[in-house]
Amino acid sequence: MVKTASIYSPAQIPVIGYDPYDLKSSSLSTACEVYKCDSRKILVLQLRAPLVHKYANGFLKNLVSTFKEKQIKDVIILTSSFAHEKKHILSSPFRFVASEGNPHAENLRKAKLVAHEENTGEVKVFGGGFASLLYKICLDEIVPSMILYKYCSEGDNIPDAYDMVHNLANLIQIFSEDKDLLSQLKQPVSWTLLFGRPPPQDIY
């Protein structure tokens, strides 16, 4: 995937650093960036910081109208939910919510993913941040959309990330089938220091 754009908006908590996938890079990475893959016709919007609630609605509406303008066929929202919200402990930790006219219905059935349960009439993914709001805006704007989420605990979420990619790959073709899935993934450098620096030598 190639980075094609960086988005600035007051709706984001500002974050900057250098490219997390290339240690030698001197190009700035920001809170919201767009990556694209021409061969698969996929656009990835990566948000590295939470949205500010006050401005989120306007930002997401703007985003969805840009998607429509650019004729993006459907939107898949990836998020997580609090592990303690999972009611059926023996079931898969993945859930999905899909709008009508979603092009992935057949693949969802084949992947045997469990549908999100909702009694309130409004989609709520606890701990999922703005995912529900973005989904609602997509519904209002009649953009086919889907939320795929996993119940996750706090701590090391690297296995959850791999799990999510694996499940996503069952729904849409994002990786080459000739090669092993894991060999095609690139870890960001932050994963190497998830629990901080090595202990100081002075203590020994």
Next chain:
Amino acid sequence: MGTFGEIVEPITRSTWEDWDDEITDNTALQWQWPLDSADKIDTLFILEGRYMSECVKMHPKFHLQLKNSILDANLHLFELPSNKYVCTIKDYNLLQSSEIVELLKPLLTKSKDVITILTKPLLEYQTASQLYSPLVIREVTTSTKTQKLCEFKFEKLEQPNIVSGVAAGVTCLREHLELPATTLVYYIEHTEEYQTDEIQQILEKLKIIDSICKTKVNGLLNSNLYI
């Protein structure tokens, strides 16, 4: 580098807004007076953190003229001679960072150069190196490089270290405007004490302060430690 025995866990969602609850949006921030500045600004310095704000406050302000403030964000804007501005900010709400950047936008768009300096606790500096240093200085710059700091040689901020808040927002906005900006991060052990000469040296070289101040504030008075 943590204190021995300290458990460093990944930052949780606790600092974010709880989207599952009703969120009452904070009232809007605003300048104390209508923002009035020169049409063209040579350099805008943004000094973030308690140490920086106090450091400027402690020096005689013959050449620093208070222009405006955003009181709810502890932000003060000063004017320096030769068309330069200094903005100090401390103890603000991280969620209001982008709002503060929007308020600074009129200055950011007409400044030739923007330099932000902030202090962070050394604990937050991520590196695989086992070498210890009580002070680490790192730099983040936009694609368009600033000329002001050419004489200094700072190492670039290594991944996965990041900068967040007003300094990050300012640099990010300048990057999008294709204008130069530099953020200097000073990772120091004690972010509120006054013995970090390296910070005062750069403030002196940038002519924000007149001289290096040796005054130490009694940390005990500001602490929660009672004897």
